[in-house]
Amino acid sequence: MGIKTRGNAMTDTGIQAPKGALLDGPGAAKKAEAPLIAQVAQQFGVSPLRQMRDIFSMRRGAQKLSGPEYYSLRLFDPDIAPTAKRAFLGQAGINALNTSMNPPVAVPTRAFVGNKLLYTQLLAQLGIGTSTTQALVSKFRDAGKLPILRSADDIATFLRETAQFPLFGKPHHGSLSEGSVRIDGRDGDTLRLGNGLTQDIAAFAEEVMDRYPGGFLMQTALDPHPDMAVIAGPSIGCVRIVTVNDGAGPTPAYAVWKLPAPAAMSDNFWQDGSLLAHIDLHSGEILTCVRGTGLKAERMADHPVSGAPMVGVTLPFWAETLKIAQDAHAVFPEFGVCGFDIAVTADGPKVLECNDNPSHMLYQIASGTGVTQPELAPTWDAVAQRQSKQVARLNAGTRKKR
Structure with a gap:
């Protein structure tokens, strides 16, 4: 069984309301409850024992998948081949993968890039579009x-x-x-x-x-490009471009559009009603769009509130969006991987933030494939090898100084 497909439904769930004006963060993931385990067994024919075996298996090694992540990513679905399931990572596995590409000793500028004020001020000084x-x-x-x-x-x-x-x-x-x-x-x-x-x-x-x-x-505050506002409303939904540098210069690895919930002030997917779209890296075309996770996940061809088509639509300023991500990464070429949140406006793309530990969970949910699938695994390996050599050179230099 696949994810449910929806068309032009005009209803939607609300986002989680903050206690005050400022948005609260997501709560901690809960352990799988017995009704969920029974529901998976009934709907997908996967026994509770098999579910537990899968979870224990994926918890080990590089995957480091937790029980809640197993259900959130729908890895109980028997239609997903075992080899494809092994390409998924839990957040702990994602953190380890990113650390191999951004080892602290080789990337001493992580604290600076994480400072949103200093980082955007630098980009502005360099003529790279950003927020004011x-x-x-x-x-x-x-x-x-x-x-x-x-x-x-x-x-x-x-x-x-x-x-x-x-x-x-x-x-x-x-x-x-x-x-x-x-x-x-x-x-x-x-x-x-x-x-x-x-x-x-x-x-x-x-x-x-x-x-x-x-x-x-x-x-x-920035406003979205009119073509994107027609689909998702007046709030900015950033395009997440993940770039890598294996020593030959920054290149894009994948792209996801984070569509905000109808009443949301930001675009993070943990807010109820938000959507994730997987974007074709070369053309900027929306390939798939998903709302929700686990048993509540729905694939949608059209926006659930505006009714506007999503799948098959090409995002505006796509070549410029890829280029601004590469240009921003090239300012700090020591990074092996970066996740850029880019607002696409009527005036073109603007870099809002750079994440040195990008959550590939967004890609896994949007695309329905694991982040270490065959098209991406060689990219991560090449970057990690470059950084490993750099760490060895730095450590050797430190020993010589002693």
Whole structure:
């Protein structure tokens, strides 16, 4: 049995609501419950004992798959060949794979790239399209001529007097969109949020300062290219381009479009209602689109809310999107693998973030294939071999200095 296919259904589930204005992160994955195990046994003819054997087998070695990941990736499906199942990695296996391509000793710039303020400021100085930071919230950090908001009162004053809306706020360090918020505008002392809710300015300012006193960015929000907005709505859904460098220069490895849920302020797939599209690397054509995981996973040819076609559509500015990812990677060629989140706007692609430990789980869910499948495994191996040689050279140099 395959994933359910949907057409033009016009209903959708809501996203997980934050306690305040800022988005909460995803909860920890839960262990498989007995009803789920029984449901898989009934629907797919895979006995509970066989499920447990598969899980224990995939937990070992390079796969490092947990029980929840086994069900999330639908690896219980007997239609997936055993060799294809072995190409999937759990998050622990993904972390190990990325570390082999970005070993800390060979990539000392990881902390800099992970600093969203410094990284985007550097890209802007180099003429690489990126987001614009209007202000930085921080009790102790300075940022040259950039306005610094030291207190909740400073944040409130900025929002009332000098902010240019729409705004997008996010921690200057972090992942999975935790702490992010889109602010579409202001009505007096009330902020209009991108998810349709409102928030008092003073309460919002206190929340930001309480949760992120060390650094929170206030950036100009970007709008998606009209061709993409017709499909997925007004919120930015980043294209994730994973690039690699085996010593011959950065090249793209795969691409995924993260379509935000209808009422979402960001595009992370853990939010209910979000979708993932697998993109043909060479043409920019949407090959498949998936909503949900595990038994709830659905393949969709058309968007579940807008009804617009997705599969077969070619994303705009595709050649430029691939090039900007390669150009950004080339600024730090010591990285073996990078995951770039790129906003495709009417003015072209903009690099929003670089991930030195990209979650290949997005690719596995969107494509339905393991990240170490035959088309990609040689790429990872070549990069890891290059980095292994670099580590050996660096270690040999250190020994000589002693």
